[in-house]
Amino acid sequence: MTAVRVRAALLAVALAVGPAAGLAGCGGDGGRPRPWHGGVLTVGTGNTTGVFYQVGGGYADAVSQHLDGYEALVAPTAGSADNLLRLTAGDVDVALTFADVAADAVRGAGAFADATPRIRALAAIYQNYTHLVVRADAGIDSLDDLRGKRISTGTPNSGTEYVALRLLRAAGLHPDRDVRRAELSLPATTRGLVDGSLDATFWSGGLPTVGITELFGASRRQVRFLPLDALLPRLEEAYPDTYVAGRIPAGTYGLPADVPTVAVSNLIVVDADMPEGLAYDLTALIFEHQRELAAAHPEWATVEPARASQTGIVALHPGADRWYREH
Numbered sequence: 317m318t319a320v321r322v323r324a325a326l327l328a329v330a331l332a333v334g335p336a337a338g339l340a341g342c343g344g345d346g347g348r349p350r351p352w353h354g355g356v357l358t359v360g361t362g363n364t365t366g367v368f369y370q371v372g373g374g375y376a377d378a379v380s381q382h383l384d385g386y387e388a389l390v391a392p393t394a395g396s397a398d399n400l401l402r403l404t405a406g407d408v409d410v411a412l413t414f415a416d417v418a419a420d421a422v423r424g425a426g427a428f429a430d431a432t433p434r435i436r437a438l439a440a441i442y443q444n445y446t447h448l449v450v451r452a453d454a455g456i457d458s459l460d461d462l463r464g465k466r467i468s469t470g471t472p473n474s475g476t477e478y479v480a481l482r483l484l485r486a487a488g489l490h491p492d493r494d495v496r497r498a499e500l501s502l503p504a505t506t507r508g509l510v511d512g513s514l515d516a517t518f519w520s521g522g523l524p525t526v527g528i529t530e531l532f533g534a535s536r537r538q539v540r541f542l543p544l545d546a547l548l549p550r551l552e553e554a555y556p557d558t559y560v561a562g563r564i565p566a567g568t569y570g571l572p573a574d575v576p577t578v579a580v581s582n583l584i585v586v587d588a589d590m591p592e593g594l595a596y597d598l599t600a601l602i603f604e605h606q607r608e609l610a611a612a613h614p615e616w617a618t619v620e621p622a623r624a625s626q627t628g629i630v631a632l633h634p635g636a637d638r639w640y641r642e643h
Contacts (some may be wrong), residue, residue, distance in 0.1 A: 351385040353564045360399035360408035363502040365527035374612025387466045395474030396428045404433040405440040414475035436586040436633035437625040442615040443579040445562045447519040454515040459487040465515040466496045468505040480518035502527040510596040522615040532569045545576035550587045595635025
């Protein structure tokens with residue numbers, strides 16, 4: 317059953333049960349409003365073998381188990397930009413997104429030139445680390461060696477695609493003229509590296525990413541990482557206060573050494589119209605049930621309030637802002 321059909325079914329149940337069901341969204345203020353959207357919240361995530369899917373699944377489970385009157389669904393999506401477009405269309409209620417993509421959304425740039433989402437942040441959660449994985453036999457020893465190669469830049473409208481296209485341009489390569497670009501999901505990308513139909517792929521996500529772990533587990537001698545840190549100054553010049561230096565520890569994927577790369581923060585965002593009490597409660601869940609969330613993916617364990625409240629150009633939702641001020 318699709319996420320849309322499941323959502324419709326749960327909505328019908330919630331409406332049928334009505335006031336007899338437990339209600340939430342009070343945000344610690346003693347009120348008992350009716351559940352927003354009939355008590356059904358859909359979380360926009362990403363590729364099924366990516367970290368967004370695991371992180372979002374853990375968050376949805378926490379909502380369903382601990383937020384009275386609410387049931388949360390997980391929607392597999394193309395990723396960051398797709399999530400924000402779906403949020404604008406009303407297809408999802410909570411969205412995971414890269415901070416660089418969210419910045420474009422606020423400014424009405426790129427994919428959001430025709431529809432600017434009215435987004436507000438609940439939290440900055442963890443860092444995405446950009447992976448550039450190449451086939452060992454593809455003759456790629458430097459960024460310039462990507463020229464003419466078959467490269468996946470990720471699913472269209474994903475955060476990976478955003479970062480990949482910017483990195484290619486920073487390396488002096490036109491994404492549609494200087495490389496043979498494919499727009500593939502992570503599962504399709506890893507298959508392409510294994511069967512030789514791709515020479516390289518970009519992926520940006522938390523650590524570890526299941527799909528990359530499986531790739532190195534099955535094809536360790538066929539693939540390796542290429543460092544990306546040399547491109548950070550050009551990214552910083554073009555996109556100030558967006559990207560930072562990152563490092564993929566050797567132990568993450570059983571590598572011979574750490575891999576220097578570029579990183580960007582992830583945000584949990586919602587529509588500006590979400591009730592303040594519900595946004596408060598959704599923010600509280602992150603910290604009140606952090607150990608449970610970390611069991612879904614270890615990146616949840618890295619989230620702490622002082623950094624989570626620093627969401628950059630994306631303003632905090634008033635409910636989230638109240639939670640941070642109180643704690």
